[in-house]
Every structure is written in C-alpha cells, then in structure tokens.
Amino acid sequence: MSTTPVATSSRLNHVRYEIRGSLAHRALELEAEGRSIYKLNIGNPGLFGFRVPQHLRDAVAANLDRSEAYCHQQGLSHAREIIAAQQRSRGVTDSSVERIFIGNGVSELIDISLRALLNPGDEVLLPSPDYPLWSAATLLNGGTPVYYSCSAENAHFPDPEEIEKLITxxxxxxxxxxxxxxTGAVYSRELLSQLVRIAERHRLVLLADEIYDTITYDDAEFVPLAPLAGAVPCLSFSGLSKLHRACGYRIGWLSLSGARARTGDLHHALDLLAALRLCANVAGQWAIEPALTGPDTSAALTASGGRLHEARRAVLDSVASSCFLNVVAPQGALYAFPAIDRALLPGFDDEQFALQLLEQESVLIVPGSSFNLGTRQHFRITLLPQPAELRDVFSRIERQLARGAEPARHVA
Known part of the structure; x- marks a missing residue:
C-alpha cells in the first residue's frame, strides 16, 4: 500500500489564517493540561458573556416550523426587503429585493463575490493590515492581492494617491x-468619496466590508459607502454577527448597487453561485427583521460608561502606562492594534512574542503580521473581555515585554 501523502491544492500555499491557526491550537493543548487561557484572538461576543438580543431569539424560535425547507437562493423575500429598506433609508435609492443576497455569514459572501469577479491573475486592492479572509479568498479564487498601506503613522487610514499608483x-x-x-479606524466621508472617485476613474468594483457597521466610539461616525458610490458598482457586506452579537446564527448579507447596465452580469453570476450552495441558514434569517427594525441594543455598549467603551478605555489606559507600547486609539469595531517601541526592543518579532506570551503568561493574541502587514511590531486584541480582565491582560503583556527587554539592557 502506498504511503505517499495526498497532494493538496497549490492555491493553499500562501493562504494564512493565524486567528485560528497554530497559536490557537497550542492554546487548546494548554487548556487540556489544565491551564486557564485569556483568549483575545477572536471577536466572538458569545464567548465573553454577550447575548443575542431577546427579540431576535424570540423571532427565530417563533418561526422554527417555517424553517425546515430550502428557501430562495438569495434568501427569504421578506428579510431581503427589510435589508433593501435599510439601504434605501441610507441613500441607496435603487436598492431592491432582487439586489440583496443573504449568506451563511459575510465570509461565505466574500468568497462568492470574488469567485464571481475574478479570472486567474486579476488583481484586488486590499488594505494592509487586512482581515486575512480577504487575502485568502482572493488567492483561492485565482486572484492576486495587491496591498495599499494603512500604517499607524497615518492613523491607519489609506492614502488615495498611493492606491491609485497601484492600479494596473x-x-x-x-x-x-x-x-x-x-485597526479600529473609521473612515471619513471625504476619504470614502476619494476612494469612490478612484474606482470610477478606473472602472473598479467597490467591495465594502461593513460588518462592524455602527460600532463606533466617541464622536466617530460610520458612513456607508454605497450611497457615495452612486452608479459605481458596489457590493456592501454586513450581517448579524457583530452589531447584534449573533455569530452562531451565521447570517450575513450583501447589497449590490450601482448602474444596472454595468451590474447585470455580476448579478447573474452571484445568483448562479448562490444557487449552487442552495441557500443560507433559514432559521437565522428570521432574526433579520427584528434586528433592523427593532430597538438599538448596541449604542449603550459603545457610549461612555458602556461595556465596550470602558473596555476600550482599559486598553488605552494600559498602553499609556506601558514602557513599551503605543496605539492609535480605535474609533470603531471590536479591536485594538498596539505596536511595540522598536527603539526599546530592536529585535522584537511579533510571532515569537505571541508564542512566548501564550506559554509564559497564558494570553492568546494575534501577531500583527498575520494581517498581511509587512512589519512585525503589532499585535491585535479584542475589546470584548471585561475591562478588569483587559487590565490584567496588559499587565501580563508588560511583564513579557520586560523579559524581552532585559537582554537588550545588558548589552547596552
């Protein structure tokens, strides 16, 4: 009998997803040995005591007997009408049921969208750092990621001039x-308008990942991209996972907007690919209407005194008192992206640090380079733990950084 390993797709050679990668596997091994691990690697609200709002849960429970058959490949008609109505209220005047696609989370819809768009060798402009699913889905669908910088030196905002120079x-x-x-950056209306003008000049499709929607802090304002895009083809992605803390429901949606003469073939391709996977989870779709028309359950969490706002404050206070760290204050989403002062730790390596922090201080983070970032001085943590837990986490991070600084002090 042959012992030759089964060959796998070469398209996986450059695909990374360290958020659930080797460090997360090592954390599970340590837990099996009896260790208690602070897991700050995933923005999964349900693991930190957040609950799906009761009116969403009630809607799902009340409609279980209507959820046992496949639905239309694009999703339940009434749920798509609710999403289209939200889009129209935001200024997407031509939004309609047939231009809405519901999927098993935004992740599935990102993959379907890139499959509909790309031929081998086609290029996709991605932010660096990015959410690594975007890079992975681009590669797996035959495309080539091309990264534009969103550096801490520029408050994690992109430079439109740099983006335009990357276009081929x-x-x-x-x-x-x-x-x-x-990074937690929230883009201004003017910046988004500049990006729209670039897409218009070069006939690009805009892909707007807006899953964190209105999760913003202090005076930051979320501006949806599609109303600014107008006739420019735009796919806007959102869902229940973050704003409504319903990750396990696996319900996301995309809204197709732009001139119908330009988007007709894309709509047909999306419909075909949606049909091939039959449909999204039907039971979870009943939560869409109460989520988008019911009471706002997130504003209190991000307002001053709310749990997420105070968690963010704990991170910012901890970084401010650190001897080694700096951070651009996140204005939105559920994460912070601190950086190490390389003058104090010139040999710092984010992956090595993350492993040492896990082994010695029982804290699981994600190295910044895992987000397709060329430098290695950042790491990402989620803001979902209680503020007191985050302060404890940063005291552990500081201890680990101090251990790394000792050899440098001796050399000096």
Whole structure:
C-alpha cells in the first residue's frame, strides 16, 4: 500500500489564517493540561458573556416550523426587503429585493463575490493590515492581492494617491474595510468619496466590508459607502454577527448597487453561485427583521460608561502606562492594534512574542503580521473581555515585554 501523502491544492500555499491557526491550537493543548487561557484572538461576543438580543431569539424560535425547507437562493423575500429598506433609508435609492443576497455569514459572501469577479491573475486592492479572509479568498479564487498601506503613522487610514499608483490593467476591485478590522479606524466621508472617485476613474468594483457597521466610539461616525458610490458598482457586506452579537446564527448579507447596465452580469453570476450552495441558514434569517427594525441594543455598549467603551478605555489606559507600547486609539469595531517601541526592543518579532506570551503568561493574541502587514511590531486584541480582565491582560503583556527587554539592557 502506498504511503505517499495526498497532494493538496497549490492555491493553499500562501493562504494564512493565524486567528485560528497554530497559536490557537497550542492554546487548546494548554487548556487540556489544565491551564486557564485569556483568549483575545477572536471577536466572538458569545464567548465573553454577550447575548443575542431577546427579540431576535424570540423571532427565530417563533418561526422554527417555517424553517425546515430550502428557501430562495438569495434568501427569504421578506428579510431581503427589510435589508433593501435599510439601504434605501441610507441613500441607496435603487436598492431592491432582487439586489440583496443573504449568506451563511459575510465570509461565505466574500468568497462568492470574488469567485464571481475574478479570472486567474486579476488583481484586488486590499488594505494592509487586512482581515486575512480577504487575502485568502482572493488567492483561492485565482486572484492576486495587491496591498495599499494603512500604517499607524497615518492613523491607519489609506492614502488615495498611493492606491491609485497601484492600479494596473489587471486591477478589478478595491476592498474597503470600514470600521476597520484589525485597526479600529473609521473612515471619513471625504476619504470614502476619494476612494469612490478612484474606482470610477478606473472602472473598479467597490467591495465594502461593513460588518462592524455602527460600532463606533466617541464622536466617530460610520458612513456607508454605497450611497457615495452612486452608479459605481458596489457590493456592501454586513450581517448579524457583530452589531447584534449573533455569530452562531451565521447570517450575513450583501447589497449590490450601482448602474444596472454595468451590474447585470455580476448579478447573474452571484445568483448562479448562490444557487449552487442552495441557500443560507433559514432559521437565522428570521432574526433579520427584528434586528433592523427593532430597538438599538448596541449604542449603550459603545457610549461612555458602556461595556465596550470602558473596555476600550482599559486598553488605552494600559498602553499609556506601558514602557513599551503605543496605539492609535480605535474609533470603531471590536479591536485594538498596539505596536511595540522598536527603539526599546530592536529585535522584537511579533510571532515569537505571541508564542512566548501564550506559554509564559497564558494570553492568546494575534501577531500583527498575520494581517498581511509587512512589519512585525503589532499585535491585535479584542475589546470584548471585561475591562478588569483587559487590565490584567496588559499587565501580563508588560511583564513579557520586560523579559524581552532585559537582554537588550545588558548589552547596552
């Protein structure tokens, strides 16, 4: 009998997803040995005591007997009408039921969208750092990621001039993640308008990852991209996972907007791919109407004194008192993206640090380079733990950084 390993797709060679990668596997091994681990690697509200709002749960429970058959490949008609109505209220005047697609989370819809768009070698403009699913889905669908910088030196905002210089005849799409994961940046109306003008000049499709929607802090304002895009083809992605803390429901949606003469073939491709996977989870779709028309359950969490706002404050206070860290204050989403002062730790390596922090201080973070960032001094943590837990986490991070600084002090 042959012992030759089964060959796998070469398209996986450059695909990374360290958020659930080797460090997360090592954390599970340590837990099996009896260790208690602070897991700050995933923005999963249900694991930190957040609950799906009761009116969403009631809607799902009340409609279980209507959820046992496949639905239309684009989703339940009434749920799509609610999403289209939200889009129209935001200024997408031509939004309609047939231009809404409901999927098993935004992740599935990102993959379907890139599959509909890309031919081998086509280029997609992605932010660096990015949410790594975007890079992975681009590669797995035969495309080539091309990264535009969103550095801490520029408050994690992109530079429109740099983006335009990266465009080639193979560029098909521009991805905008706002509010941003992993940095927490929230883009201004003027910046978004500049990106729209670039897409218009170069006939690009805009892909707007807006899963963190209105999760913003202090005076930051979420501005949806599609109303600014107007006739420019735009796919806007959102869902129940973050704003409504319903990750396990696996319900996301995309809204197709832009001139119908330009988006007809894309609509047909999306419909075909949606049909091939039959439909999204039907039971969870009943939560869409109460989520979008019911009471706002997130504003109190992000307002001053709310749990997420105070968690953010705990992170900012901890970084301010650190000897080694700095951070651009996140204005939205559920994460912070601190950086190490390389003058104090010149040999710092984010992956090595993350492993040492896990082994010695029982804290699981994600190295910044996992987000397709060329430098190695950042790490991402989620703001979902209680504020007191985050203060404890940062005291552990400080201890670990101090251990790393000792050899440098001796050399000096």
């Amino acid at each position: 005849p193979r560029t098909r799409a521009l991805v905008v993640i706002n509010p941003n994961n992993p």
